[in-house]
Amino acid sequence: MPARTPPAPKTSVAVTTTTKAATINDIARLAGVSKKTVSRIINHSPLVRPDTRDKVEALMREVGYVPDPMARGLAFRKSFLIGMVYDNPTAQFIVNMQYGALDAIRNSGFELVVHPCDSRSPNYIDGVRRFVQQQKLHGVMLVPRVSEDQALADMLAEVGCRYTRIAAVALDEPARMVVTHDRDGAAEAADYLQTLGHRDIALIAGPGGYRSALERTAGFVEALAQRGIELPKSRIIEAGYTFESGVAAAEKLLAGKRRPTAIFCGNDEMAAGVYRVALRAGINIPRQLSVIGYDDSPLASRLWPPLTSVRRGTRDTGRIAAAMLLQDSAEAASALSLHSVHPHLVVRDSCQPPG
Amino acid sequence: MPARTPPAPKTSVAVTTTTKAATINDIARLAGVSKKTVSRIINHSPLVRPDTRDKVEALMREVGYVPDPMARGLAFRKSFLIGMVYDNPTAQFIVNMQYGALDAIRNSGFELVVHPCDSRSPNYIDGVRRFVQQQKLHGVMLVPRVSEDQALADMLAEVGCRYTRIAAVALDEPARMVVTHDRDGAAEAADYLQTLGHRDIALIAGPGGYRSALERTAGFVEALAQRGIELPKSRIIEAGYTFESGVAAAEKLLAGKRRPTAIFCGNDEMAAGVYRVALRAGINIPRQLSVIGYDDSPLASRLWPPLTSVRRGTRDTGRIAAAMLLQDSAEAASALSLHSVHPHLVVRDSCQPPG
DNA sequence: CTGAAAGCGCTTACAG
DNA sequence: CTGAAAGCGCTTACAG
Known part of the structure; x- marks a missing residue:
């Protein structure tokens, strides 16, 4: 090990950072109160006289005292x-x-x-x-x-x-x-598609075991129904929230001769799968097919055209x-x-x- | 609060999970040794007779004893x-x-x-x-x-x-x-492009303040040089590791009449920016432009065509x-x-x- | 409103 | 190889 000269004397500020940290006992002694009183202040007990509290709190700040979480935890x-x-x-x-x-x-x-x-x-x-x-x-x-x-x-x-x-x-x-409130997010997507004039709409849903998937599906289907649009079973495909499952679902949906004009997807990953299939099949988004995702992930704005999606906060x-x-x-x-x-x-x- | 019948008596297994957890004192008492010996076993000290160790360890397992991290930490x-x-x-x-x-x-x-x-x-x-x-x-x-x-x-x-x-x-x-070893990853990308026959190559580098960016740039430039390809300054653009900065860099690179035939990007996000610009400009990837990214993020396989990229482990x-x-x-x-x-x-x- | 004693569940330092 | 005492930095339970 290389020989080292002893460190130069530090300023008082530096000392407080390298010296052993202050404890509740130090604070109690310096403030002239019992450690129990300091403890009460740490824990915001009302049973402390305001001037005592102020004095001790000022001291704690000055010394840079922070209670030890392990001691408190124990x-x-x-x-x-x-x-x-x-x-x-x-x-x-x-x-x-x-x-x-x-x-x-x-x-x-x-x-x-x-x-x-x-x-x-x-x-x-x-x-x-x-x-x-x-x-x-x-x-x-x-x-x-x-x-x-x-x-x-x-x-x-x-x-x-x-x-x-x-x-x-x-x-x-x-x-x-x-x-x-995933139901509301999906409903907003449904309203938007209906407002644009879509009637032949499809849904790529997330896996049935997920409550989010069930809610998004229910919200979408019900909102469409309220606006007079029935979503037939054949237009709903359950997938797995993954890109690959989205690809598979889109292939089914877009293979028939009567294609839907819009697809709502339970998340953005599956929407990216729809993009992939549409691109390969020469189907233009949005001219021939509208797509909406859910999550508003970074992927949504990396896709072309940028994907309309439900943001979750x-x-x-x-x-x-x-x-x-x-x-x-x-x-x-x-x-x-x-x-x-x-x-x-x-x-x-x-x-x-x-x- | 609704009245509740007292909980049914539990099985002995359930009791061990709801009853207060065993401490080092319990183990010491049950094993007939001092708590210090138990402590030595917890801390893998060699200063314990093997049969004592075995006996105590068996007991700890049986009781489900785990030392309290806060007490140990304190x-x-x-x-x-x-x-x-x-x-x-x-x-x-x-x-x-x-x-x-x-x-x-x-x-x-x-x-x-x-x-x-x-x-x-x-x-x-x-x-x-x-x-x-x-x-x-x-x-x-x-x-x-x-x-x-x-x-x-x-x-x-x-x-x-x-x-x-x-x-x-x-x-x-x-x-x-x-x-x-980012240098090696970038060098591999350079070798690959050279092997494919590219000579007019460009680089969208990460920000100069990042060591990763410097290494990838150096690795790429040096590997090309070793294979006899000079990368002129005009073919190197520093960007910010973001999608947007990748778009801006690609716009510069692809605007001139003599376009590079390949672009290596310091990460996948910037490569996605190149895709965006190429798509808008009607430049086909990979026929008219080869692109390589770095990270092998999920985005790499969501893009079309799927992006060749450096995986980082x-x-x-x-x-x-x-x-x-x-x-x-x-x-x-x-x-x-x-x-x-x-x-x-x-x-x-x-x-x-x-x- | 304030405090002295005991304790949380461990380890270190010292003895043997 | 093993143990009794003291202590880590806090809080609880009790008293006043």
Whole structure:
């Protein structure tokens, strides 16, 4: 190891960063109060005289004191970690959800720990159980589609772990739900197509096991029905939310001689599959075929023509779901209103009136 | 609140999950040893008689005992959390990196906490410092491009936080680096284009502030030079790794009357920009223009024709970077070899010999 | 409104 | 190879 000269003496500011961090005992001693009083201030107890509070808080700022989350966690029997549990949706969706959660916990002393899992695995719930119990998580956000699994929610309730569920409809009590109203987003797509004059419309739906898929399908079909358009069974194809499944579905839809003039897809990936098939078959979008997606992913604006799609407000969703976990129960109980994020259609260039 | 009958008596298995978790004291008492001995077993100390170890380990398994990470962390003055620090690259890249890190820490008792940041913000390093110090992180993975910031690495060294840096070249000592050899990936793209017969080639480079961009540019230019092809300055355009900047660069490159017959792009997003411009200008890919990207993102196979691109092995990279943080220093010191992940070209349909 | 004692579940430092 | 004591930095439960 190379010989090194001792580091130059630091300024007082530098010392506070390299010297051992202050503890609650240091603050108590310097402020001339008991550590219990400092603890009360850390935990925002009202049982502290305002001038005592001010004095101690000023001192904490000056010293740069931050309570140790592990010591607090040990005493509380609960960590300062929020978990995000999800099962492999698209990358952009997950990243946006993470950004939203981080928006909510910024400067709160909480951190976000990620837990992807495979909900088709028979023991994935045990995996989540170990995760929340070993880390004594403060709470977890459940992202679709694991959010739709009642057995998962039941397990969390049983072990006493707080959670919020993000889903297309209210599957749980309001204090635990962020509802994304996928039905409304799909209905808006239907209204738009009807307004353009389309009558022969098709739907490439997501997999039946997904609540989001069911809601989007129902919202689309019902909105069309309200406007007097019947969607025959032959015009609805269930696919798998993947590009490849979208290709397969589009091939069926576009092979017959009477093609639909518009297709609504349960997500953008499948819409990209429609683009692929249309391009190969020489069908011009939007002149001969209108297409709408769902997600408003980056892909939507990379496609040509840019894809009209339903935006989900994913980051807001994540922010709300995380913020709900941070509320203390008193507040949460009083907030009886259902938390919602509403989708809306982003119109680009992939639709026009039928030729 | 609705009246509820008391819960039915549970089976013994259920009791172990709902009853208070066992502690080191329970294990010590049940095994008839001191808690210090149990502690030695938890920490894999060799100073335990094998039969004592076997007996206690069997008991821990039977009881389902797992040591409390917060209590251990408090005593160790170090948490069981790995941080991932990054600055807004593409979503798929981040998600793959996370998956890789999680591969490495699975069943290790460690968890992954994510910390996106904005490296253009003047005080982002302070933000990372607070993050690692407050949480007493066990270590952090630095993802490009924050991994390239020497001031960040210096800060981490100063506060005594372990880190690994993922970058195109070795910026630090081997024990702290995962090298992605972007130069080689770009060279492979150059070789491929030369082999196809291209001579008038252009390059849309990433931003000069990114080491990855510099390496890809250098690797591409040098490999062409070795094969006798000079790339004039006018054929190199610096762009911003974004779709829009790729569009702008392609417009310049494809506007003149003597167009290049092939374009290599520093990432897939910019390649998608080339596709957009070519489509609008009626230039057929690959017949009139060959295009290669870098990343092999999902977008590469959504484009038409599917984009030939350089795959990076991102998940492996993340796995190695996290695994290095878990090694104890003895092992790490002995592992003098440089950790590497090598890129390779994935050939699809976006290139052919010049017309 | 404030505080002294005991404890959260582990590890370190010291003895043997 | 094993253990009793003290301590990590907080909070709870109790008293005043």
